[in-house]
Amino acid sequence: MSERKYRFHRPNNPDQHLEAIYEELSLSPHEHDRRPTQTLKDHVVALLKHAREIESKRESKDLDRSYSINWALGALAFLACLFLWHGLTKADDTDWLYQHHFAIRLWGIAFAAVFLGVSIERSSFFKSLWLFGFTKIVASIALSSLIIFSTGKASSLINAVFPVDASALPLTRAIVAGLLAFQYLTPLLGVVALFAVFHALNAAGWITAKWSRKNTYESPPFQSVAFLLLSIVVLLFTTRWVNDDFSEVAWPAKIYRLAHALDFNSKYECKNLRKGLSVVFLGPDQARVLVDTRAAKTDDLESFVDQKLSSQIEVTKQFYVLPCDLGEH
Numbered sequence: 001m002s003e004r005k006y007r008f009h010r011p012n013n014p015d016q017h018l019e020a021i022y023e024e025l026s027l028s029p030h031e032h033d034r035r036p037t038q039t040l041k042d043h044v045v046a047l048l049k050h051a052r053e054i055e056s057k058r059e060s061k062d063l064d065r066s067y068s069i070n071w072a073l074g075a076l077a078f079l080a081c082l083f084l085w086h087g088l089t090k091a092d093d094t095d096w097l098y099q100h101h102f103a104i105r106l107w108g109i110a111f112a113a114v115f116l117g118v119s120i121e122r123s124s125f126f127k128s129l130w131l132f133g134f135t136k137i138v139a140s141i142a143l144s145s146l147i148i149f150s151t152g153k154a155s156s157l158i159n160a161v162f163p164v165d166a167s168a169l170p171l172t173r174a175i176v177a178g179l180l181a182f183q184y185l186t187p188l189l190g191v192v193a194l195f196a197v198f199h200a201l202n203a204a205g206w207i208t209a210k211w212s213r214k215n216t217y218e219s220p221p222f223q224s225v226a227f228l229l230l231s232i233v234v235l236l237f238t239t240r241w242v243n244d245d246f247s248e249v250a251w252p253a254k255i256y257r258l259a260h261a262l263d264f265n266s267k268y269e270c271k272n273l274r275k276g277l278s279v280v281f282l283g284p285d286q287a288r289v290l291v292d293t294r295a296a297k298t299d300d301l302e303s304f305v306d307q308k309l310s311s312q313i314e315v316t317k318q319f320y321v322l323p324c325d326l327g328e329h
Contacts, residue, residue: 083108171262199224
């Protein structure tokens with residue numbers, strides 16, 4: 001190797017400065033042991049090596065995170081399909097699955113809804129929108145307005161059944177408001193239908209590629225197939241719930257059942273009332289009670305949700321608002 005010209009000699013003109021820079025950057029890595037100090041090239045190489053290590057760790061972390069999310073979504077889709085299959089399959093009357101088939105079906109629909117929501121939220125379209133603060137502000141305002149409107153609508157429906165303020169039935173109002181909020185969010189299922197179309201096209205593309213023997217897919221689009229199937233199930237059940245099970249005609253009987261299950265009480269110490277009645281205490285001092293001479297029983301969840309079963313009970317038209325004599329005087 002030729003001797004380094006500018007190791008102990010300082011360049012004096014622009015040409016020599018360029019020669020010195022070229023000499024510094026063109027040294028071979030094998031000369032590192034012969035140099036008393038690290039050069040600019042050594043620092044640049046070390047920085048590049050460190051940057052590559054950081055990039056490799058970040059890519060590995062992203063891959064692990066993506067794998068964990070995909071695995072969790074796959075497990076969720078499998079549970080949704082399993083629960084829906086058991087919930088829709090008829091079994092023997094004495095079978096445990098038959099006795100809980102409706103609850104299993106609801107859990108399957110819930111798992112399917114979570115799978116669809118997370119899959120849509122992971123899309124680049126929604127990730128890009130959620131980066132902006134304006135999107136979050138609009139979503140917060142819309143959600144707050146939905147809660148307020150649903151609560152007001154729930155109070156109106158309760159007042160149509162019971163001759164008292166809806167605040168006397170807080171648990172019933174909270175449940176009805178939540179159900180109404182979900183009901184008002186059903187137009188957003190159009191987004192689910194749109195994504196289902198895209199997933200259907202992706203699945204069709206894989207079938208076409210297999211048919212033409214073009215290996216354009218790394219693996220079969222299991223997630224697209226699961227999204228398509230579960231979205232069809234959720235859309236069908238939601239359509240039935242909105243149009244039949246939770247229609248305007250079905251609400252009075254459901255509210256009547258729900259109030260007796262959550263807010264009415266048959267244990268009271270009013271001396272002027274006979275035992276066995278269903279009452280709701282009114283006012284902060286609980287000096288008065290709303291009395292229903294009937295006790296509407298809800299045997300299971302299906303008898304409340306299913307419109308044909310919930311409407312079999314007759315809503316009482318006559319209620320009594322009476323004082324509650326505790327007999328303290």
